[in-house]
Amino acid sequence: MQRTPNWSLQQLPDMDMGQFRQWQALLEERTGVCVSDQRKTFLQTSLCARMREQQMDDYQTYYDYVTQGPLGAIEWSALIERLTVRETSFMRHRASFDCVARYLHERLSQPGRQTPLQLWSVGCASGEEAYSLAIVVEQALIDTGSSKRDYGIWATDISLQALEQGRAAHYPTGRLGGLTQAERNTWLTDTPDGRHAVLPSLRERVCFSRMNILELAQAPLRDLDIIFCQNLLIYFRRWRRRDLLNLLAKRLAPGGMLVVGLGEIVDWNNPLLERVPDDRVQAYVRRDSSESLE
Structure with a gap:
């Protein structure tokens, strides 16, 4: 695994549209959730938070990791916690x-x-x-x-x-x-x-x-x-x-x-x-x- 830099001192790693579409399709296929283009930054931030914990700094490497084998399935379960958190409250409506x-x-x-x-x-x-x-x-x-x-x-x-x-x-x-x-x-x-x-x-x-x-x-x-x-x-x-x-x-x-x-x-x-x-x-x-x- 690649060592990640200190992202608190620099911007998030760049995500091109091809990578965004790849992650967008994976999330929709597995959860039904459709991440709009306007929420690209949200997706980047959520992915990077987990990538940092896994000592990775490349979206493609991380994508390959979560889509392959038993370890990937375990990692996907952890990642989904970052991607599906919703704010709620008692008697919201x-x-x-x-x-x-x-x-x-x-x-x-x-x-x-x-x-x-x-x-x-x-x-x-x-x-x-x-x-x-x-x-x-x-x-x-x-x-x-x-x-x-x-x-x-x-x-x-x-x-x-x-x-x-x-x-x-x-x-x-x-x-x-x-x-x-x-x-x-x-x-x-x-x-x-x-x-x-x-x-x-x-x-x-x-x-x-x-x-x-x-x-x-x-x-x-x-x-x-x-x-x-x-x-x-x-x-x-x-x-x-x-x-x-x-x-x-x-x-x-x-x-x-x-x-x-x-x-x-x-x-x-x-x-x-x-x-x-x-x-x-x-x-x-x-x-x-x-x-x-x-």
Whole structure:
């Protein structure tokens, strides 16, 4: 391996367009993420941070390394942590969580419901979204007088580091975002280091698992009451967004709800779904008469 210079004293190594296209294609092929030309500097910075740790200073040498053999596969897993980190917070888009709350109130009020609620946070990052859903479910159960806490939340992401953060469930104040003070007091506790810990009663309801969104067709999850997928699709090409959403629609139970980021996709329709009539959110409900999951 080549010895890298001290990059803190000079500019990043040059990346020509051929090298950029090569890395751009690899990332999209393996993760679906499309790095635009405007984000070339981001890609360079992320690559160089990892190259420095591996004592490399040439993009082609590093590309050959991550695309060959078992060691390359291990290195790719480490690199992906640099390339897929997303900023998030609790109740990041409050209107979407309020929409989920209204839906749950109606669904939990239906007579004769016996099966536990199943929710899925797709691209959960470090867990704030999944725990926000748990807070909404808990409050809905209280409001509707439900005697059982029958629900579970799947939280999936490609980043192992982010999933570990989610399992730890300790967050800085800046991540509390859209939580009300009452929600903070009820579901979080202060820690000696100035952070905030999610209560065990919520943590036990969330199962964190690694999943590449491109492997969605093989995902075992189905008959879900709520699928929440925000701030993920924006990194994909339009055709891939539509394909992924169509697959997610099939994983909903009849009457289940799909919530995506407002404006993340336009001109998309699915015959299984009906859009929620609320301009503040982009959410869809699966028709009760829909055909079963293929």
